[in-house]
Amino acid sequence: MASKTQNAQLDAKKVLQAVEDQFQTLQILNEEGEVVNESAMPDLTDEQLQELMRRMVYTRILDQRSISLNRQGRLGFYAPTAGQEASQLASQFALEKEDFILPGYRDVPQIIWHGLPLYQAFLWSRGHFQGGQIPEGVNIAIPQIIIGAQYVQTAGVALGMKKRGAKAVAITYTGDGGTSQGDFYEGINFAGAFKAPAIFIVQNNRFAISTPVDKQSAAKTLAQKAIAAGIPGIQVDGMDPLAVYAATHDARVRAINGEGPTLIETLTYRYGPHTMAGDDPTRYRTADLDNEWEKKDPLVRFRKFLENKGIWSEEKENEVIEQAKEDIKEALKKADAAPKQKVTDLISIMHEEMPYNLKEQYEIYKEKESK
Amino acid sequence: MAQMTMIQAITDAMRTELRNDPNVLVFGEDVGVNGGVFRATEGLQKEFGEDRVFDTPLAESGIGGLAVGLSLQGFRPVPEIQFFGFVFEVIDSISGQASRLRYRTGGKYNAPVTFRSPFGGGVHTPDMHADSLEGLMAQTPGVKVVIPSTPYDAKGLLISSIRDNDPVIFLEHMKLYRSFRQEVPEEEYTIPLGKADVKREGTDVSIITYGAMVHESLKAAEELEKEGFSAEVIDLRTVSPIDIETIIASVEKTGRAIVVQEAQKQAGIAANVVAEINDRAILSLEAPVLRVTAPDTVFAFPQAESVWLPNYKDVIETAKKVLTF
Numbered sequence: 147m148a149s150k151t152q153n154a155q156l157d158a159k160k161v162l163q164a165v166e167d168q169f170q171t172l173q174i175l176n177e178e179g180e181v182v183n184e185s186a187m188p189d190l191t192d193e194q195l196q197e198l199m200r201r202m203v204y205t206r207i208l209d210q211r212s213i214s215l216n217r218q219g220r221l222g223f224y225a226p227t228a229g230q231e232a233s234q235l236a237s238q239f240a241l242e243k244e245d246f247i248l249p250g251y252r253d254v255p256q257i258i259w260h261g262l263p264l265y266q267a268f269l270w271s272r273g274h275f276q277g278g279q280i281p282e283g284v285n286i287a288i289p290q291i292i293i294g295a296q297y298v299q300t301a302g303v304a305l306g307m308k309k310r311g312a313k314a315v316a317i318t319y320t321g322d323g324g325t326s327q328g329d330f331y332e333g334i335n336f337a338g339a340f341k342a343p344a345i346f347i348v349q350n351n352r353f354a355i356s357t358p359v360d361k362q363s364a365a366k367t368l369a370q371k372a373i374a375a376g377i378p379g380i381q382v383d384g385m386d387p388l389a390v391y392a393a394t395h396d397a398r399v400r401a402i403n404g405e406g407p408t409l410i411e412t413l414t415y416r417y418g419p420h421t422m423a424g425d426d427p428t429r430y431r432t433a434d435l436d437n438e439w440e441k442k443d444p445l446v447r448f449r450k451f452l453e454n455k456g457i458w459s460e461e462k463e464n465e466v467i468e469q470a471k472e473d474i475k476e477a478l479k480k481a482d483a484a485p486k487q488k489v490t491d492l493i494s495i496m497h498e499e500m501p502y503n504l505k506e507q508y509e510i511y512k513e514k515e516s517k
Numbered sequence: 518m519a520q521m522t523m524i525q526a527i528t529d530a531m532r533t534e535l536r537n538d539p540n541v542l543v544f545g546e547d548v549g550v551n552g553g554v555f556r557a558t559e560g561l562q563k564e565f566g567e568d569r570v571f572d573t574p575l576a577e578s579g580i581g582g583l584a585v586g587l588s589l590q591g592f593r594p595v596p597e598i599q600f601f602g603f604v605f606e607v608i609d610s611i612s613g614q615a616s617r618l619r620y621r622t623g624g625k626y627n628a629p630v631t632f633r634s635p636f637g638g639g640v641h642t643p644d645m646h647a648d649s650l651e652g653l654m655a656q657t658p659g660v661k662v663v664i665p666s667t668p669y670d671a672k673g674l675l676i677s678s679i680r681d682n683d684p685v686i687f688l689e690h691m692k693l694y695r696s697f698r699q700e701v702p703e704e705e706y707t708i709p710l711g712k713a714d715v716k717r718e719g720t721d722v723s724i725i726t727y728g729a730m731v732h733e734s735l736k737a738a739e740e741l742e743k744e745g746f747s748a749e750v751i752d753l754r755t756v757s758p759i760d761i762e763t764i765i766a767s768v769e770k771t772g773r774a775i776v777v778q779e780a781q782k783q784a785g786i787a788a789n790v791v792a793e794i795n796d797r798a799i800l801s802l803e804a805p806v807l808r809v810t811a812p813d814t815v816f817a818f819p820q821a822e823s824v825w826l827p828n829y830k831d832v833i834e835t836a837k838k839v840l841t842f
Contacts, residue, residue: 246589248586275620275621275623276623277623278620278621278622278623278625279622279623279624279625280622280625280626287589288621288622292609292613292614295582295609295610295613295614297582298578298579298581298582298583298585298586298610299582299583299585299586299589299614300582300586301579301582301583301586302582302583302584302585302586302587302588302589302590303586303587303589303590304586305583305586305587306586306587306589306590306591306592307590309542309568309590309592310590316586328576328578329578329579329582329609332574332576332578332579332582333579333582335574335576335579336573336574336576336579336582336583339573339574492620495619495620495623495624496619496620496658496659497619497659497683498619498627498681498682498683501661501711501758502711502758502761502762503758503761
């Protein structure tokens with residue numbers, strides 16, 4: 147016998163629709179580079195706009211070079227970033243130096259622009275501990291491998307900032323798949339409960355390796371996951387640098403003012419494979435979908451916008467490209483010059499003081515490595 | 518000097534370090550107003566305020582992540598995991614994150630976190646509260662694992678753990694929390710980590726143990742004495758890293774050893790002690806090194822707990838096997 151539903155106390159469709167209605171995608175620049183939301187325009191000078199473009203172009207080149215260096219065996223682990231420049235760099239652009247970034251493994255560009263020298267990013271990719279020796283005054287963690295772990299740690303960094311009375315925020319990144327982790331929810335919930343100055347970014351690039359976002363959750367947006375934690379959430383066009391910047395900037399202001407954390411979902415796309423370790427996106431994505439997203443490209447629309455303003459040119463872009471290539475060459479040289487990492491390095495770094503077993507093992511490996 | 522139970526000594530150690538170092542933070546589930554489910558943090562929030570001693574939402578992984586994040590901001594976190602059976606919820610923060618922070622950052626960052634947690638059998642808890650999981654922790658390079666057996670040791674070891682610049686798992690046996698009192702200095706003192714304590718000297722057999730089994734072993738040693746056997750009881754106090762010097766010196770003296778642990782037999786601390794003795798002192802041995810442990814099952818439900826847990830009779834029986842080998 148079918149159960150009666152006409153007397154149900156919960157109008158499920160209405161409840162879900164009401165949630166969905168709250169999460170309209172913020173867009174400022176459309177695909178043609180036209181401003182479609184004047185009132186949301188962030189307050190950026192021409193120089194700042196040019197700098198943001200410069201960083202996006204530079205990072206696209208860095209991505210292309212990193213992929214080919216990986217193929218040549220000159221880089222190690224690498225997770226391609228093309229397509230996500232607005233999402234990654236416009237959010238970082240809204241930060242101050244004292245803000246602390248806790249990246250996922252695809253979020254290397256943000257920490258480079260936050261101060262990690264390029265050669266150290268290369269060393270990190272190669273699996274050399276010197277890549278993680280973050281210079282003094284650069285407020286970043288090393289890219290997180292465990293999906294979601296950076297979210298719970300961000301609550302801790304942000305709570306620490308609050309306790310220190312710092313006017314700074316902790317910002318972290320994960321992907322659409324990351325929002326399925328318990329740590330995602332624990333992180334945003336802790337930060338909310340402590341009213342800690344944190345910004346949680348979900349770069350929804352549609353696929354967690356191969357699993358599409360509609361298989362991750364029944365939630366229509368990922369931003370709405372903020373509701374359960376009692377914190378504000380917003381969905382933005384992640385291919386639109388101005389929307390990403392505006393949302394991050396707002397979140398930062400709220401956090402600094404003691405209003406607690408914000409969850410930002412950026413709708414974006416990675417053009418490349420998940421990582422360079424054998425992933426083949428043609429197994430799970432169609433060329434049509436790739437084309438559809440490439441039309442939304444952040445560099446294309448931002449270039450049009452800046453050209454229309456008369457503050458960008460092919461010449462300027464070429465300068466950036468040349469600069470990027472030059473910097474990459476120099477950074478590689480510097481990375482190549484690092485001494486080969488030894489097991490004795492690892493043994494001596496594990497603890498402040500070596501326990502008896504490692505003291506003995508140190509001697510064994512010292513002998514092995516002297517041959 | 519004051520007479521203190523182990524739990525009072527633990528509270529006293531935290532109070533001492535909260536006073537000494539403004540970077541020390543104590544937090545976890547119900548540690549604030551409630552003073553912890555065992556009252557380990559009794560009075561601390563009142564004395565040091567909510568900024569230093571605070572309740573967290575109910576999520577162990579969140580607590581572990583908070584500790585790692587606070588370490589990145591220069592704090593010295595002392596989180597409580599309400600029962601160590603809940604460690605499975607937070608094992609990434611311990612074994613995947615805190616323990617690896619130094620290597621990942623080439624020594625730039627460290628995680629001076631002391632994860633405190635009650636564990637241990639004999640108090641009829643529900644499932645997942647009493648398990649001895651120190652062997653699991655000891656297989657995490659980069660963390661130390663400390664298990665006190667007396668109030669005096671608990672205070673000195675906990676102060677050392679909090680001051681240690683690397684992660685420490687500090688496990689508090691529930692049965693020992695209030696089982697006896699001991700003279701404990703009110704002033705601060707430390708007991709070095711990684712250093713065992715000879716709780717009773719003897720010449721015929723070395724009984725190497727830790728936690729609640731120290732007391733079963735001491736009781737066994739008394740009984741053995743009546744039968745003319747002189748047993749030495751070594752309390753490891755730190756089970757990772759173990760104090761190899763004290764163990765080997767004792768085994769070289771007695772020529773016979775048994776290792777006693779409350780945990781299951783397979784892998785674990787006792788197996789490691791046996792292997793180290795094998796590596797370093799086999800020619801001093803007059804008999805195989807045997808173990809007294811629980812069986813290789815999950816922790817027993819309360820109805821079967823008393824037989825499941827090793828006791829002094831098991832220690833006597835096994836000691837006699839090696840004494841008469």
